[in-house]
Every structure is written in C-alpha cells, then in structure tokens.
Amino acid sequence: MHSINVHNTLTGKKEPFVPLNGNKVMMYACGPTVYDMSHLGHARMTMVYDVVQRYLRFSGYDVTYVRNITDVDDKIINRAKALGKTPEQVAREYTYTFWHDMHCLNVQPPDYEPKATEFIELMIQFTKELIEKGHAYESAGDVYFDVASFKEYGKLGKKSLEDLLVGARDQVRSQEDLADKKKSPADFALWKSAKEGELAWSSPWGQGRPGWHLECSTMTKHVLGETFDIHAGGEDLVFPHHENEIAQSEALHGKPMSKYWLHNSFVQVNSEKMSKSEGNFSTIQELLAKFSPDTIRLFALQTHYRNPIEFSIEALTASRTALGRILRAAAFAVNSQNGKSFETTGQALLEQTKNQISKATAESLDPVKDETTKQFRAAFIEAMDNDFNTAVAISQLFALADKVFVEKDEAKRQGYATVLVQFARLLGLTLVDTRKQIDSHTVEQIVNLVVELRQNARSNKDYATSDLIRQRLTDAGVSLMDTAGQTTWEKA
Template sequence: MPLSLYNSLTRRKEPFTPLSPGEVKMYCCGVTAYDYCHLGHARSYIVWDTVRRYLMWRGYQVRYVQNFTDIDDKILNRARQENSTMQTVADRYTQAYFEDMARLNILEADVYTYATQTLDGIQRLIRELEQKGIAYPANGDVYYAVRKFDGYGKLSGRKLEDMQAGASGRVTTDATDGSIKRDPFDFALWKGAKPGEPFWESPWGPGRPGWHIECSAMVREQFGNTIDIHVGGADLIFPHHENEIAQSEAATGHPLSRYWLHNGMVNVGGEKMSKSLGNFTTIRALLDAPDGPDPMALRLFVLQAQYRKPIDFTDAAIASAKNSWHTLQEGLRFGYTSGAALGWTDVDNPDFGNAGAMRIDRTSATVQAFEATMDDDFNTPGAIAILFDLAKELRRARNLIVHEGQADVSPEQLRQDWQTLVCLAQVLGLEAQPETASTTSALTDAAIEELIAQRQAARQAKNFAEGDRIRDELQAQGITLIDKPGGVTEWHR
C-alpha cells in the first residue's frame, strides 16, 4: 500500500511519489528568531520531524532543509528595545531554538539556511522577476505584482477579486500605507532602509529583503526548481506560501513543490495560540515548570492528535499526556528493567536498547498495522494505539516477573515485542532513557533490606505510623515496596 498524504494544493489525499525514486527533497519553514518558541512552534516541528522520520523509516533518503528568518521587522524592533542589534537578537533566539528542539528529540536539519546568508540568491531572484516584468521598484522598495502571475491564489484557494470585495473593511487602510503599491495585494520583495535601519546594498539601493522571498531563494539554492514536500503551519498558507509559489514559479517556470503539507494550530481555550493574542506558553516555560511534563510527554500530547487538526492546550491534556507517557516509558524501559531477569545475555552491550542496532521483523502484523496507519496521511494517533498495545503487554510481563518471578510469555517473544516497541516509538521520536542513578536511590541493597526489616518490626509491634514512615522514606528515593501474603516484603527500584 502506498504512502498517501493530504496535499493542501489539491485539497485531497494523494499517493506520494517523489521526483527521484527513493529520494525526498523536503523544506520546512522555520522560525523568525525574535523570541522563544512557544507550543505552536513545538507542535509544528514535532510533526514535521515525525514525518521526516517516517519517510526515512519507509526507506526514503530524505534531505531536510529548514530556515531561520534572521532579518525581519520584529527582530529589528526587539533589537531597538534592548539597544542591541538584529544579529545579536537573532543569534540568541536561534540558539534557544536549538536547545528547545533538542529537548523535544527533534532531529537536526541536514541544512539550516539563514536570510543573512542568502542575500545573493535573494537579489538574483528579485532581479529575474524584475526582468520578467513581474516585480517593480518603487521608492527604494521592490514589489511583486500579483496580477502578473496567473496562478496567484491556487494554494489558498482564493481569488483576488473575492479578497478585494470581501476585505473592504480591513484592507482599505492599505491606501494610506504609502500608496506606492500598484495593487493592495502586491507584496514587498525588497524594503528600502529608512535612516538608522540595518541594510544590505542592492541594485535598488540599501535595504533588506521582504519575508517571503528568502524561502524561494533558499529552496532554489538548496534543491533547484522543484522539491517534493514543502511544510509549515497552516497559518502560513496565505500569504506566505502563496507568495513563495508566486515568486518561485514566475521565475523558474516550474512547480515549487509537488506536495504542500500544513499542520493545524495549537489552541488555548478554543483560540489559536499566538504572540499577538498573548495566550502563548513557551516550550521552556512548560518543561521547566516545577511539575512540568517530560519533553516526551509533550511530544506525545502533540502526536495524539492528527497533525492537521487543531489541538487544545489545557492542563488536563498535559496531565493526561504525562500519565500516558508513563505507561509508554515503562514499556520502552522493559529491556533494562527485565532483560537480565529473562536471561538476555547482551544487556550490558553498549548497543543494548539502541533502536538503530535492532533487527525486527518488518513483516509482523504489528509493524504492518503501524505502517498501514502511518501511510494514511501520518495517522499518529492510530500508530500510538499500537504502541500502547505493546507497552501494556510488556508492562504486564514486567510486573509478573517482579511479583511472580516469571512472565507467562517466552523471553524470545518479549524480546521481539520490546524491540518492536522501541523501533516504532523511535519512528515517532519517542525515546525513553534508562533510569539513571540520580532518579533512583543511592542506597545500597543492604541498606534497603535493613530499612525493610525495621519496618517489618514496627508493623509487627502495630506501630504502623513508623512502618509507613519508612515506606514513604523509601518511596521518596524511588524504592517501591510490595507487601505480599505471608509477611514477605519485596521491593524494586
């Protein structure tokens, strides 16, 4: 069964066939580096990271390019506020971006592009558009004449006439924004620098590029005329991606991208999370909160909804994701917690638990079901349900081993299940680290046994308060006690 994905350009699901067999050229619109990333950004990059991972799992060689917009009015405003420079501000938030994404287990792009490093390509593109009569200079600015491009509106499904007619109340103010545009929908390719603003020299005078042109130039520089998949937030469809298409296709005469994928928004109380509404939570604020979720729980929160649908960010949703992650995590740690008890001989191997080193049966019913689900436009909620089946099976086995001494499934079968879980989870970017010493206790086994004996004595003396105190003390150090019939107390870390 082929991988099919929903193409915003055609507004339907289509089978995926790349330009060159086995290779995928993928471009993702990145952030404007003027502030810390919020959960909307988190969702977008988690989703595209997952798509990329799945394509790789499916055997495609993926070349993934993402940009940083480091020239922009908002960065400029920020720099002015702090009496700093655009570059300083952009560098700071670019660095923060890398930190946040690493925590969310988002793979680094093959190439990161920066507006400040693409000036030549940008100017070349603008010049071509100018030569073709599609761009026109005006007072140091350069604008794109949208009416010169027949396909304008094909991605967002709108017509200039409709926008003009309907937008009467909102765009009329355009008439006062200088009136140097020939049409209110024309957009800036180049902005002339006002006194005191940073600038780059150009054939049209000193200035800086408009926002949309950088992506067109970057894609062309990195990939050529046409790529396979162009992704970004749904809020970029218009005008950003529409304008990218207009710029690139008018210049090259070729389709910019064969498939356009867009992720749904993160909502708060039913409204889009955004800077302008002020209802945003940054990734780091959420993760660093006293009772904040594990980054993997956040990842799970995002992937438990289909990527095109809106998701509502609420405390309850995060709490649910935390608990869900706990279950998955237990399953993922199965090899570390129970492998030795099952007689697995390679638990001390450096590669033990490493998905990349595992061999699993890709024809198994479980893997086939996972692929069939993911093939349907990256149905991660369905895929996660499969992960839960495996994780619960493993958790059950682990508990049987802890409580009864042995599981009711063969070590070989458990090995296969565990490896399948680890590998499939990794495709979704969900990974659990083995419990480290810091999360468990520094107590020696002997010390623990001694405390348990003390508790046993207290309980026999009906001094339950003391007994419970010892139990709580051990629990606080990550030691769980299990009182079994017959006065026997077992424990595990």
C-alpha cells in the same frame, strides 16, 4: 515499495506520495522567525515534520530535509529596538534558544538550516530576474511582486484576486503610504527600502532588506532545486506566505515549486489559537520545567497533525500518566532478570536503533518475529502511511505495551518491549526513563525524613540506629550536626 498517502493542501485531497526523482525526497519546512522564545505551537510544528522526515527515511527514502531560520524581519528589528540590542544579537540569541529547545525535544537537526541573512545576494538576484521577466516592479526604493502577472495567484489559498481586493480594502486604508506605491493592494514586497539607521543591505534599488516571502523561494531554489517534493509549515502560512512563494518561484521558473504542500493545524487554548499576539502561549522552556520531552511529544502526536490540539495542563498531565505505561513496558527491554542472551542481543538491538530503524530492517531486527509483532508492525505502518496518523500509531504502542505486561514468557516479553522501543523512537520518543531522577527539593524532603527518623531513634535511646544513620549519610556525603534541640545537615 510503499503506499504513503499525504494530504496535499494544493489539491485539498489525500494523494499517493510519489517523489519526483526516484527515492530521493526533497523536503522543506518553514522554520521560526527568531525574535522571541519558542512556544508549544512551534514545538508542534517541528515535532510533526520531524516525525514526517523520520518516517520517510524509515520507509526507505533518501531524504534531504531543510528547515530555515528567518533572521531578518520587522519583528526582530522591533524587538531589538525594545531591548536596546542589535537585530543580529536578537536573532542569534533566539536562534540559540530555538536550537536548545529543539534539542531538548529530541527534534533531529535538519540536513540544511539556511538563514535568510546568508542569502541576501541571491534574493537580490531573484528579484532582479523577476523584474526582468515583468513580474515585479520597483517603486520608490521598494520592489513589489505584480500579482496580476501571475494568473494562478490564489491557487493554494483558494482565493480569487477579486476576493482579495475586496478583502484588502481595510488594509489599504491602514497602509495609505503604500497605496500609491503599489499597483494593486494585493501586490507584496520583494524588497523593502530601509529607513536611516535600520538594518540594511545595498541593492540595485538602494539600501533595504528582503521581503519575508522571498527567502524561502530563494533558499529552496538553491538548496533543493526549482521544484522539490514537500513544502511544509503551519496552516497560517498557507496564505499569504506560501501563496506568495508560489507566485515568485513559479513566475520565475515556469514550473511547480513543490509537488506536495503539507500544513499542520494549531495548538489552541480555550478553543483559540495559541500565539504570541494572543499572549496565551506556553514557552517550551516553561513546559519542559514541568513535563518531560517525551510527555510533550506524546501529547502533540496523540492528535493528528491536521487537527487542532486543545492545550491544557490537564491534557498534558494525562499524557504524562499515559507515558508512564509506555515507559514501564519499555523498561522490560533492558531490565532483564535472567535472560543472559537477551542482555547482549537485546541491548545490541536497542543500540542499533538508537536513532531509528528502517522498514526494510524492522522485521529482521524483531527479536520475536511472532504474530503479535507482525500485526503490530502492520498496524503501525498502516497508520503512518495514512497521512502520518500518529494518533493511531500511538494507540498501537499502547496495545503492544499491554502485550508486554501480559506476556509470561520472559524472552518474548523482552522482545515485545524491544520492538516497542524501536517504533516509539520512530516517533521521536526517547523513552529515557526519568522516573528515578529526583530533584533537589525531593531529596531535601527525604533527608529531612531520615533526620526525623533518627531523632525518633535517639528519643528511644536506640543509639545503634542513630549512629548507623549518621554513618550512612556521611558515606553519602551528608553531614549531620546535632545542636541543642535540633539537627541540621549539609552536603559536603
């Protein structure tokens, strides 16, 4: 029924996508740690996997999409200290801003969005079982995973334990307090004891909190099962985060954690990774102040997800200009001049696809059904089937936009535009036309212009025009006040 190929980090190859259980797809993406504003890098990650889950649904799969929120972590605790707030307040605050940002970017909410703090008991249980199985050990209130007990450790990150130990030397030196608590420098914490007054939960090993990697292992187990289809995240999570998840889950369950591992590349600034620690990030809210959600999405999706994006205002501006072409073409889907039948059917089609269409219905919902739309669909689907190549898919959108502009037959033109909108929405573009939305600063300049023209009229003793302007502005709610030498205005 399909031929989607995905690049699997585990094998390093592109493979045919075949779910474990019929057409059900269990998919998990590592979400944010909520300790600060989300930036473009986070936006890329969420938009990429948003498109992946949309496309899988389009392709007929019954997708369960889970994206977690890490709401307990050292960074949150540190942030809370710096702000004089509780960690819970910080986590909640940035969870809300994350949701807000994602909503603005038209990222669909996941089917489940577990938070680490909701799974503490199960994480403790998970840890207990690992200890019982001999894969973990307690050490002075901490619990560590015994890396040596999992012979496949390093299979995702393509690292050998020997290499890691060599590379870990510096780290050992900087963590001398841990050196004698851990059997091996490569061992990682499942449970960390809490200092006095810190955020903590009680456990068989005393007051403490879970290690970062544990939450994903626990939450996927309980929401998706011991083995699921897709585990996704940023490429910086390959090692150690996902490696450690594999170690925990597979050591405990004795079966693969996830069949496919997808990792997206970064947003770079001047060829360097955009990150909090580099201080070179643009928050989503900063970008949304200057660029529309569709512009940001188009910008992100014009690059294949496994390649780095070179961020610059120039590049974003180029995407904004490019989006204008798509919007103008899409406008033909709803701005019918005289096609009455289209007004009803066309609008209805667009309503139906407000969220998205499916591959099965795409053809039947095609109002044109000619060679052009047929080829467009084939090319678009081929691109997306090839490891979600949104860059090529978008190039097809532009090609179809060209057809819209060139087509003379009004019904066909509207049909092409309708198909364009349908597929653009599959990529999460809203195609909401914001070109007529005017901000208050612009409005102010326009009113000032009108006032200026009225002044000219008065100077020419053209009081008819002058009075017309006053009346029309009054109708619009704007009062003009002529005083000696100048005219001011205010909105009632």
